[in-house]
Amino acid sequence: MTELRFHRQVYRGTAVDEAVKSFGSFAEFDLVEEADYWVVRLTARDPARERKIAGELGNWALGLTVQKRGH
Amino acid sequence: MSEFPVEISDASARLELDEAVYPLEAVYGAAYIFIDRCWVLIDKPAPGKWRVTLSAKKDGVDLRALGGEFANELLSCAWRHQITQQNQAMIEAVTTQAVGGAMGPPTLDELEKFDFSAETFEDPLGIAKSWEEKYKKK
Numbered sequence: 001m002t003e004l005r006f007h008r009q010v011y012r013g014t015a016v017d018e019a020v021k022s023f024g025s026f027a028e029f030d031l032v033e034e035a036d037y038w039v040v041r042l043t044a045r046d047p048a049r050e051r052k053i054a055g056e057l058g059n060w061a062l063g064l065t066v067q068k069r070g071h
Numbered sequence: 072m073s074e075f076p077v078e079i080s081d082a083s084a085r086l087e088l089d090e091a092v093y094p095l096e097a098v099y100g101a102a103y104i105f106i107d108r109c110w111v112l113i114d115k116p117a118p119g120k121w122r123v124t125l126s127a128k129k130d131g132v133d134l135r136a137l138g139g140e141f142a143n144e145l146l147s148c149a150w151r152h153q154i155t156q157q158n159q160a161m162i163e164a165v166t167t168q169a170v171g172g173a174m175g176p177p178t179l180d181e182l183e184k185f186d187f188s189a190e191t192f193e194d195p196l197g198i199a200k201s202w203e204e205k206y207k208k209k
Contacts, residue, residue, distance in 0.1 A: 052128075058111065059106040059110055059111060066102075
């Protein structure tokens with residue numbers, strides 16, 4: 001299991017949600033809201049795949065956040 | 072000479088940044104440029120601090136060099152952000168004039184309401200003066 005912690009002052013919640021939806025078919029996801037973080041826990045079928053999905057999910061959330069800021 | 076502050080661990084490069092020097096907009100800008108080459112995660116570990124973690128997508132990447140390139144890009148983004156902030160009023164004025172010009176000529180009603188008594192702009196070199204007015208015989 002890999003845990004990604006997206007700080008609320010950096011990432012938009014909607015961007016994290018959209019990113020998780022986009023990668024929903026590649027791993028199992030569990031979303032938790034903390035005071036300062038959006039927490040995403042994911043489990044894939046092997047560690048290499050899990051690392052790749054976690055990395056791409058982070059990039060996706062960041063990309064959406066950057067594109068949507070100021071809207 | 073002190074070593075560049077890039078921490079290498081777990082196949083990733085980590086940079087700790089001061090928010091006062093690098094605003095979030097600059098960090099976003101630099102991070103966005105790197106998302107095709109590595110996995111980027113931005114965190115705020117403490118008030119006034121950003122932490123950027125760069126994980127290489129492929130093996131054999133020089134992580135210290137990657138961190139250095141990111142720092143250069145970040146500096147460039149921070150500088151551009153500062154210039155934009157400084158010139159914001161001018162950019163807005165030019166944009167307003169351009170949009171106003173694109174709206175077409177004023178109507179008769181608008182001209183009637185317009186205050187022609189106000190000075191249009193400062194002209195310390197006398198460029199707006201007519202030839203006759205500027206070189207008239209005294």
